[in-house]
Amino acid sequence: MFFTFPEDARWNADRQAVEFGVEIGEYHGMVRVPRRVFQRLLAERPTPERCVEAYFLQRTRFERVAERKLRRRLLTEDGNVEITERDLRDSSAAAPLSVGPWRLQPAPSSGAAERSHRASASTISRPLSLQDAPIGL
DSSP states (O other): OOOBOOSOOEEETTTTEEEEEEEETTEEEEEEEEHHHHHTTBSSOOOHHHHHHHHHHTHHHHHHHHHHHHHTTOOOTTSOEEOOHHHHHHHHHHSOOEETTEEOOOOOOSTHHHHHHHHHOOSBOOOBOGGGSOTTO
């Protein structure tokens, strides 16, 4: 299966979400990422502009989540895809996002594994801000 993601990301004011297209075969759908999802990713208040910028910074991650949901046929009532905070947590456990010197990491487990994680952490985990964006986007 080959997924195509057109260059059409935009803010939908009615739904308060970033939307981007997805195509696979004859299926043409929309993927929505509500503003509340970006609250965990951004250090600042998630304005429409910041949400769209955060989408572009993490575009591959959002596309992977959309692919996973489509493969599992997890569609909304209107036949589209909606990405939730849980979807991003699940995807970060499988493949942490690296951006510059910072890396989003899944929450550590309890007990000895947590102590080991703290002792071996060599990167700083924190929400992304617009200042983290690579120059030239």
